[in-house]
Every structure is written in C-alpha cells, then in structure tokens.
Amino acid sequence: MANIPPWVLIALIAHGTVMLTVAYLILLERKVASWVQDRLGPNRVGLGFGVIPIIKNWKMRGLGQPLADGLKFFVKEDYRPAGVDKILFTIAPGFMVLVIIISIAVLPWGGTRQAERIISIPPGTANVQEQARRQLSQGDEIVGQPVPLGGGQYRVTYQYPFQIASLNIGVLYILAVLSLAVYGVVIGGWASNNKYSFLGGLRATANMISYEIPLGLAVLCIVVLFGTLDLGQLVEKQCHNWAVIVPAWNVFSQPLAFIMFLVCIHAEANRAPFDIAEAEQELVGGYHTEYSAMRFALFFLGEYAGMITTSAICVALFFGGWDCPGLRGPDALHPAVTTSFIVCVLRAVVFFIKTLVIIFVFMWVRWTLPRFRFDQLMMLAWRGMIPISLALLMMTAFVVFAFHGNTYTGLGGTAALTLLVFNVFTALLILLISSMIPPAPATNRRVTVIGSRYAQTPLPNGG
C-alpha cells in the first residue's frame, strides 16, 4: 500500500466519479429540460427498479433512471448497418471516450499535500537525499533535507500533487487532447456510410476548428497573465483575496475572457446552440444516426464527460479551481500546500461542485437558445469572437507589460482593477467598431420571380 503512488488512487477515484456523474448528468439534463418546459421529468424509477424488496415501490424522484437507461443500452441489439467501414465504425465511439478520459489527467483536484515519513537509511550511504527519494513512491517530491533522527532513521518531508498528472504544460495538453475529440465525431460520421452522418461530421470539424482559435486565445489571456501553463499553479495563483473579501478569481478581473471561453467550450462540447453536428431536424441526429446500443451510449458518454472536463478547466482557469475560504494552506506564499488529507479531499469536492454549477449553465443554455444556422455560427467565430479575443489578448499583454511582469506571482488588486477596466473598455471599443464595419452580405437572398418556376413565359409582343 505504501508504495502505490497517490496518483494511481486519485486516477481511479476521479475516473469512477466522472463516469458515474455522467450517468446522473443525463438525468439532470432531462430534469432541467422538463423544468424549463414546465414539466417534472423522469420521476418513476427508484433504485429498487420494482424488483428489489422493501424499496421496490420507492420512486426516489427518478434516481434509478440513469442506471435503468444504462442497463437498456447494454441489452439492446448492437446493430451495425450494411456498408459501414467496420473498423472505423467500431473505433469512433471508443476514440471519443478515450480522448475525454485522458484529458481528465491534468485537472488540479486538490492542490499539493505535504506529508512526513520516517525512513531508515543504512549508515554510510553517500547520497541520503537520493536514497530517501527511492523509498518514497513515484511522484513524491522531497522538501528540504532529510532530518537525521539517529540510528539510521531520517524524517523526510515530501509533497505530492493531489492530481493525476502534474504536467507543467497542462493547459497545452488539454487544448491538444480536447481538439482530438473531433476525430471521434468525424470518424463516426465517415464510417457510418450515411450522407447525413457525414455532413454532421464535417460540420463538427468546421465548428471545432473555428472555435478552437478564440478558445486558445481566451486561455492565453490567463496564461500570459500568470506566466505558467501548469493548471495547478494557475489555480494556486488565484488563491488570495482582493480588498480582503473578493476572491482573486480570474472571472472578476477578466469577465470578457470568461465569456469568450464559456461560449467556446459550448462549441467545443458540440452542444446547443452550437450542436449543428447533430441537428436533429436537418441531419436526423448527425454523426450518431447509425449507432445504437452501447456504441451510441459511448458517444453520449463522450459528450457528457467532455462537458465535465471543459467545465472543470473553466473552473480552474476562471473560478479559482478548488479555492474556497478556509481551504487554503497556512503558507500565504504557497496556498496550495497543505498537510491535511481531509483538506485535499474537501478541495476536490469544492472543485467538483463548482464544475457542476458550470455544467448546469451548459444545460440551462441548451434548453434556452435555439440552434445557430451554419453561417451564423461561422460569422460569430470569425467576425466576432476571434477579433475580440485577439484584442483581449493584446490588452492583457499590455497590462502585464505595464506592471513589469509582477502579475506572474499572482494578481494584485491594482492589476485586477486595471484588467477589469480594460475588459470593459475592450467591450465598448468592439461595440463602437462593429457599428463602423460594413454589414455582412445577406445570406438568404431573395430570388427574383423572373427565371424562377413561378415566372410566366414572356411573350414576344410583351403580352
């Protein structure tokens, strides 16, 4: 037990949690949908499923619905139409899930835990530090020097990050991996041998490529500010207060960047109002039309797990990750470091709750807004969001320059206020400029009657 690296356990628990949450997110989605439409949503299937004694008649507000749905997916016929590309057809849903699963790896669940252990090192060892490191599990980092206690015993203080992989390029990794998710959609659409599925796949590609740019730029606004790509550090630098009470979360200093990011992750997750890839009314379900049973469920799983990941990134970048008053470590310079295991777990819980709030916003938006037309979608990205986020990035860079890079260690109150002012200024500037640029060409042009099938044939004498 001692030598199982902590990240293995965290990985198991995190993935288990995410996968179970996906099932219940589907229930939440249906509930939100019905609440918006003045309905009640699924409320019949309890955890007894009408079979287990004692609780079989408890309805539990439909808590058993996701499990019943899951069971249905398992026992349904796994139908594969004739003419599909067998290998790709099988790979696509798995690919989608795989991509989302590996993207969970860099989420900073709970800062850094510091612990102590007594380690016995045979006397006469030249490099005590190296010897101690070998006895700790993988991922543990020794802080300071091992303290000799006599008799070959040393007290070693070590730290390990409370996340699966503490990558120092975490943000880049997330961006890279999440953009791979489109392959699942495209391969699925292509392999289905169905023109609607294929169209859905193509649309998803165009959608993702367009929105990847403002997404990256919005993330860059934060990265430039703090000078690091490590998600754990990005969170740590938000762990203080401005003016005593306001938490130093980026959403308060960079609201415009947050809006950009939020819109982009909606597009990235292929959800309404950006769900042109699966537009039921025009594409009959899009890329997953031909899928059924568990393969279809995997696509679903991918979509919802993707929502969790992107929301978690949003929380880490803009809402201070696990940051919550009372959960910061004792050292003001390194608020992420704590000696208490409970605190780490509580941080993970806080992180997860914040993520759920963002996910609720996802659903709330989905059941509010109608779908964009394809040209509107492209116009929003290329004429709207990319210029705005570029302006925002330049503005952020200017602030970093003006404060001589002092923002790298965390955002001071003055810098935050400056950023906020510049954000509002950018928004106003955009409003001003957008009134000056010529309007886009009309998309639904009216065709004159002459030449159309309603036209009368003109006679030579003009009659």
Add this chain to the structure above:
Amino acid sequence: MKDSDVIILEEPKLSRADQFYLPQVLLGLGTTMKHMFNVVVRDKHRVLQYPEERREDLPVEKGGMLLNSYRGVHRLNKDEEGRVKCVACFMCSTACPARCIHIEAAESPWPDREKYPAKFDIDELRCIYCGMCEEACPVDAIELTHVYDIVGLTRQEMIFDKSKLLKIFDETVKKEPM
C-alpha cells in the same frame, strides 16, 4: 405571377445590442430560469401524474375530461336474472364498420327467446369505438362504457370474449347503470 405580386417580408432589423447577442441571451436565460424556479420551488408545473391523477377527476376548465359522452370498451348487459341480454340477432356485427364483432349463435336454453350467443368476441384492437353496435342493438345488450385504459401484452389478450365482456358489465354497472 409578377414581381409586383410578391409581398416581401423583411427580417426585423437587429438593434446594436441584439447584434452583440449577449443581452438577448441573458433575457432568454432569465425566462427559462423563471420557469425552472416555478417548477422546482413553487411546484407550478403542468403535469398530470397519470395513473394516480386522472383527467376525469379534474374540472373541465382545468384540463379535465368529460366522460359522459366518452366511448370506451364494450360491455354485454345482463337482465334482472343475471342472464346475458343478447339475443344473437347479428345486428351489431352487421352494423360494425370495422368488422370486429364475432358472434356464434346457439339455441337458447331459456323459454323467452329463441337464440343466445354461445360465443361473443370483440377484437378491441380492430374496434374503432364508433358506437354503431350500441345503436344497432334492438335489446340494448351491447353498450360502450367509459373505461378507456384497457391494456394487454398480446393481441390475443385484446380479443374480449363473452365472459370478459360480462365481467366488464359487473364492474361498471354501479357507475354506469343501463
């Protein structure tokens, strides 16, 4: 048809705020949040929990349903002595536009009539519930009740025979006297 005949409806012009999307988006989100609040907190929804709550229990103004004129599943009436009233005259099966009534007549064991139905099957899946059988019947033996929630797991189950139709009479006679 000429160009001048065409009535052109222009899209409404978007204001500056509309073109920025966000204000309208926030307004929309506010509307849906209001509905969510109403359902979750104030319990104001438009759902009828069907098997427990039924439309016929509600007043019509609140979405209720009047059963007086509803034509549901059939029943075979009995007379005072508990015998089936039907005289196997085949009027109903002749009148039936869906051809769902199948009768086999036999010599009546009772002195007051010549025939009685040895078999009386109605295919409730074929029936269109038009009520023609009820109108054709000279002795008011077949009637349509107000029961609408009849279910079965097989097609065979939905072919109601004489005993079942008589049972429906026993069940409904209190609520709906002949």
